[in-house]
Every structure is written in structure tokens, then in C-alpha cells.
Amino acid sequence: MDPTRDNPIIRFNTFWWALWAFFAFAIVLAAIMIFNRAAPTNLEDAVAVARYQTQQTVAEAQAKALPAADIEAAIPEVAAKLAASKPVAVERPDQVVPESPTSKALIAEPALGPTTEPAPVPVPAPAPAPATEGTPAETDAPAPVNS
């Protein structure tokens, strides 16, 4: 056994050397990053500066144009519209699956069956119109036509 190597001073030193060894790579990385922070040399970086500036302007303008109070006020209106556009339950079915319980009930009581007039065919909404406009038009079709 070599007693001179195992003493508190060497232990203390080794502790700090080990910590230094752990962080050595990080120190080298930091040094490389600091010395490599150059001004933009290519077109992409130079244009990027102006772009970020413009992006900030646009973002501020859009944020100003989007007041939270208006959105809060609009929510109940939109909610009411959505609720109104929900399809209602059919009272008189236009199509009945054969052999189903409904058809059997109808055989017993024909008055609840579909009317003799065919349901109005929904006019297809024009192609570029957004989906929300199409929905109310389609849901009008199955609404019951009471004779």
C-alpha cells in the first residue's frame, strides 16, 4: 500500500479536478460559441434581420386588430347560430329500412309514414363557399313536411 497517495489533500484536489473535467467540454463549447459570434455574412442572415423587424410590425398590428373584448361579445352570437343549425330530429322518416322495427310500426300505423310528396332535393352549395354556409342549406332538407 502506498499511503502517501491517500490523503485528504489529494482527495480534495481530485474532487475539483474531476469537476473541471466534467465541465471542460462545456467551457470549450462556450469559448467556441463566443468567438464564432460573427456579423451575418450571407444573404440569408442579412435579410433575416429585416424580416424579423417586419414580422414584429405585422404581429403587433394583428394583435391590435384582434381585440379580446370583441371576441368575447361575439361568442354568444356564434354559439346561438351554431345551436340553431343543429339538425332536428325527424318526425316523419323519408327513408325506412325494411324489416326494421320502424317499418313494422309503420305497417301498423301508416299515417306516420313518409308523405307522398318527395322531400325537396337540396340545391348543392356553390363550390368555393366555405363549409359553414353549406351546412344550413343541407339540414333544411330532412326537416319534416307535415301534411
Added chain:
Amino acid sequence: MSSASSATPTSDAAIRAGIDRSLRHPVMFFLTSGAAWLAVSILLAITASIKVHCPTFLDGCGFVDFGRVFPAHINTLIYGWGFQSGFGVLIWLMARMSRQECRSAGTILAAGHVWNLGVLLGTLGILCGEGSGMPWMEFPRFAWPVLLLSYIAIVVWSFIQFRVRAGERTFVAQWYLLGAMMWFPWLSITANTLLFCVPGHPVMAAGINAWFKSGLVFLFFVPSALGAAYYLAPKLTGRPIPSHTLARLGFWSLAVVAPWAGMQKLAGAPLPVFLPYVGAAATALLAVPLLIAALNLLRTIFSSEEKLPKCAPMSFTLAGLVSMLVLAATAVLFNLPGSSLWKVQFSLSGYGFDMLAVYGVFGFMMFAAVYFMVPRLTNCEWRYPRLINMHFFFSVYGIGAIVVGAMIGGYVHGSAAEAWLQPWEYVVDTLRPFAAVSTFAWCVILFANVFFFLHLALMWLRPDRLLAACKAKTEDRVAQSQQTEDPQSTTP
């Protein structure tokens, strides 16, 4: 260990016993909590794997969406199981080889608890959707400094033990363990600072992440496994490592080549084109240190005509060495740019390769070390050899199934993805049977590891009934060995 002038067998044993006693609590804590995290990770792996071939499995629960449960699986496997078992084995091996008792068991234990807390909070963060989305670094941002600092608090004492060791001789295992201890902070600080703290180019961030992933495998897990292997093979067999030069060559080639590997995952990305191909070349070249170490150790084990000791550490070491050979072969075969690199880049093969490295190579070596260490730490023989057998065989079958299912299947998956005129559904259909094989493999491995965890916990906690049973068992075995020449023992 024979350089000391006054080393007698009894004083050797007394020194070893003293070291084991000093390290008992930290190491057993790491091993047991590591085994618990392993079981958790495998459960998450099964869930993730099922979701690949049956996407509607558990689809109502947001916590187990694939995008959450798969990162949770990977991160608990690495940080919960991988690092903790690595800590346990690392500090014990370094203490034993430096012949120094551990004076900081309390600090290490406290740091271990902090590590566990970090992993737990990180995993919960991932499951709640706060994961960072970067593979193998998915813990939320707060986690990495916590883990790094507790890591340092755990391993710095091993550096001190190495420095104040008696005698001039260093073991091959010590080189690898020192390397592993030092390389992880470098990897972690670099990758985490560049990805989380400093703004940078996002495509390069993906490259750095791929580099970190590969570095963690080849600069921490594989060196730790090699350290354990270079300790266990000569220790269990009593035979020397055949070639010291070859061992040195293997170590330095790993140290020089492994930091270049990793970016092959981004071949084709808008990165400077040499980066991914240098990464592919480095990964292929890593076959050299892996082959060297495996050949060296297999020659150690099989070099003489004597029978091998039939015990769990030996079996697991051999399994780990075979996995190392398979890993070396696939490192070459999966990185050929003209043909296979395109096919395995984004397929299940990458996952299979990672699992072979983390579970096959590293996991088996850690199990070998665990089965060696725990009787010495707890002064108790393993109670249920049948559980050990089950653990071994089911783990081997499971890893074999992963190799077939994930690696080979991933190659087929990648080939299907390359057929770009086909709809994506075709690719998923090709993948489905191999993903099912992976699920089955993980179920098998879970089965094995649940028993491993229970066995380990019983060894540590040792309720009194078990104590009496252990004693009775050992007395039986000693009596048996006195009757027959060939003991069927679980420990050497």
C-alpha cells in the same frame, strides 16, 4: 490486485467485504429502483408497441397517446433503468478495483433519490404532454440540470477513489468506466445547452439530438457494459485477458470514433452533406472496438480446457458478448448509403438497434454484474435459482424476437416506404406483423423482469422467514457440493 506485498487471501476477502459493506445501501437502492423503472418502462413499451399495430387500443385516454407513451418508455428505460443500474455497477466496480471503501454513501444515496425524483417528474411531464419532442431528451426543460447535478454528485467520488488507489496498475475495466463517467456530462451539457438554452438552426438541432442519442449509446452505455464485462470475465474464470494491447486499441478506437457517430439518421436532410455520411461511417467503424472487445473477452472465457463456471453472471456475460457481436454486424450493415441506410433511416430498425444496444448489450452485462454483486452486498445467496433461469431465458428470447421483429422487420418496413408510388397504408400493413412480434417480445421480457425485480427486492429486504430459507438453502448446497464434484450453484 497482486501488487501489494502483504495481500493474503483472508485480508483480500476482508478488504472486499469492507468495501461491499460501505456501498451496500447506495448500490442496492440503485439496483432496486432501476429494476422497478425497468418494469415500468417495459409496460409502457408494450402499450406503445400495441398502438403501432392496433391504433385504437386505449385511444380514449390522452395520457397514453403514442406520442406520449413511446417517449415515456424510452426515457424511463434510459434514465430510470439504464443510468441507475449503471450507477450501481459503476460505483461498486470502481470501489472494488481501486480497493477503496466508499466514504460518501450518504451523499450518493441522497443524489440517487434526487435522480429518481427528476425521472419521475420528467416522466409525468411527458405523459401530461409537456415533453420536449426531441428523441431521448423528452423530459421537460427543468429535468436536465437536476439529472446532471445528481449525476455529478454520484460519480465524482469514484474519480477520487481511482486517484487514491493503491498500486500503479489500472484495470482495463477502469479505463472504460472512467471514460463513461466523463463522457456523459460532456454529451449532456453540449446537447442540452445547444438545444434548450441557445437559439440555433432547427435542422442542426435535429442533428445534435441524433448525435446525443448515439453518444449516449456508444459513449456511456457501451463503455459501462464493457467495463463490467472486462471485470467479470477474468474474475469469474480466473484467466487473464489475452491481449493487453488489443484491449488498449479497443478502448482508444472507441474513444476516437464514437463521438463522430450519430448524424446518419439525417441523411438527406438539408445539412452539410458530409455530416450524415461521416456519422454513418463512424457508426460502421464502431464495429472495430466492439469486435475487438468481444473477441478479447470470448478468448478469455474460452481459452482453456477447464469447464466454465455455470452461474448466472457467466451466462449473462456471454449473452451480452453475443449481443455485442450482433450489434457490431448491424452497425456495419445498416449504414451502407447506397442500399440499407435509406431503408432503415426512418423505420422500426432504428428502434431495434437502440434496444439491442441498451437492453441487449448494456442490459445483459448489467444483469450479469447484478447477479454477481448482490450476494456480496447482502450476504445472502440468491434464493430462487429458477427465477434466475426464467429471467435469463425469457430475456434472451425476448431480445432475439426484438432483433428479428424490429431490426429485420424494420428493414422490410423501410423497403416498403421506399416504394413511393404505393399509398402509405401499404407500408403500415407491411409493418404490422413485425410490430406485433415486437409487442410479443416485450411481453416476454416483462414477464422475466417482474420476477427479477421481486427477487432483487426480496434479497434486500430479507424478511426473517426468507432469511431462514436462504440459510437452509445454502447449507443444502454446501452439503451437496461435498457429495458431488460438480456443484450446480448460481454463484461462483
Added chain:
Amino acid sequence: MSAPSQQPDLENSVPAVASPPPVEREKSIPESGSEPISLRTTVICGAVLILGGLIAGYSGNQFSYASLFRDGYVRERPPGAKITPPAPKKALDAYMARGKKIFEGKCITCHGPEAKGNGVTYPSLVGSPWALGETERFSLIVLNGLAGAVSDGKTYGVMTPQGIGMTPEDLAGIMTYVRNHFGNTKGDVVTVEMARNAMKASAARKNAGQLMSAGELADHVRNLEGKEVKPDDMVDPLTFAPVAVAAAPSAVPVAPPAETAPATGTAPAPDAAPPVPAPGAP
């Protein structure tokens, strides 16, 4: 033995082994040997080294941070594919198709699907004098964005510049589309050459890179220079280069149908090289 307690023995104070305990059965690690490295190892490692070198050389450009792809890289043709050049189209249709893609990708989010805006933050392009008027003014708005009052004197929101990364083909397409769609019927084609001149003019501005304003636009009330292309001229739909079509179908009734069929702009054959990246790309 005392009465068995059920407390776990965490200190492992009671050894549960008969002698010898495992620590005494351990062997010592012997000194490593110094056998020479075998030929087999050298050959295998040499083969791996050569393979690694070949892989590293595959990229062609070592340590060149400026090259982002291999020299001579050509996208692979799928097996069995024939390269058929896209059929020529009428100029107006070709430019409008390109402009439609750009509009639905970029402009629709603010100006709306009918280009009517919302009256508050996004102005309408239907009948807009600046969109339908002189082309240079319109092009500068598209390239540099706009802040402040627009043609009707009201101030809407701020328009984001669209010039970064825009090719002359894109710019010509979007301008042609807006001028000839949504109820606008200007009837002319803004060509690629005109778009290139617009980009030059935009780069030559005194405060290049900043948003336009109504005042500055007043200095650019002119049409862009460039050879005029009639709406019915045939062009290549990808490059917008004029294509000399074979003689118009003669009076003889035996007119090959191939002459007229491509002009209707059918979808390209499925085995032609598609211009969009494959879905598997990273």
C-alpha cells in the same frame, strides 16, 4: 433462533450464508496477457475500416459546410416510369393554375376565399384599383407588404410581405390570378419576365425590405416591362416558356386527336415524375 420477527433486515446484519461467503470464493483478476493480435482480428478490422472509408467518401464533399447535397445528385426515377414532359397549356390557364395554388396557400387566410377580405383588417381585392391597375404597383404590394391607407383611403391592417422565397413564376401567377378571378376580368397575363423586372424594381427601392405605403406606391404607377403574352398563347405549364405548337388542325377532318387533347389540361400521367416531393421525405 429467537422468535421470528417480520421486520426486514435492511442492514443485512445476519449473514444468510454458510461458510464460505461469496466474497471469499472470489478469484483475483490476473494480469493481462500480451498475446499478439491475431491475423483474423486484423483482417476483419481492416475490412471494416475500408468499408467505413467508402461510406465516408460517399458524400463527395468532406468538411464542406456549403454543400447541402451530393454532387451530381439526381432524384431517382421510380421503377418503370417514363418521363413525359407536361402538355402545353394556354398561357392564361397556366398562370392562373399557378396563381390559384399560391392564393390558396398564402392569401386566402387573410383575404378570404372570395378575396373579399373582412372589411375591417383585410381589404377586398374584388374590383380593387390597385390590383387591377398598373402592374408594377401591384407587384410591389405583393412583394413588400403594405401598411397604412389603401386605394379607397381607409386603413386596414398590415399586409405581410410575400416576397421572401417567391419565384418570378409564383409572382406572375398570383398577379394573373387575382386580376382574372373573383369577378375581376382584366384579361391580361402578367408574365415571368415582368415578374423578374418587378423583383428588380423591388430590390432597387431606397428602403428595400420595408413595407410599402400609399405615398411610395404613387411613385410606381406604371406597367412592368416585358414582352406581352396573349392569354391564348401556348406555354409550358411548369416553366411558362412559350411553346411552338404544331400547326393548328387543318381543314382535313382527319385531325389527330392528340393535338387538341393536351390543351384541355388533363392531369399528368401517373408515371410522370411528379414535381412534388414524395410523402416519405423527411
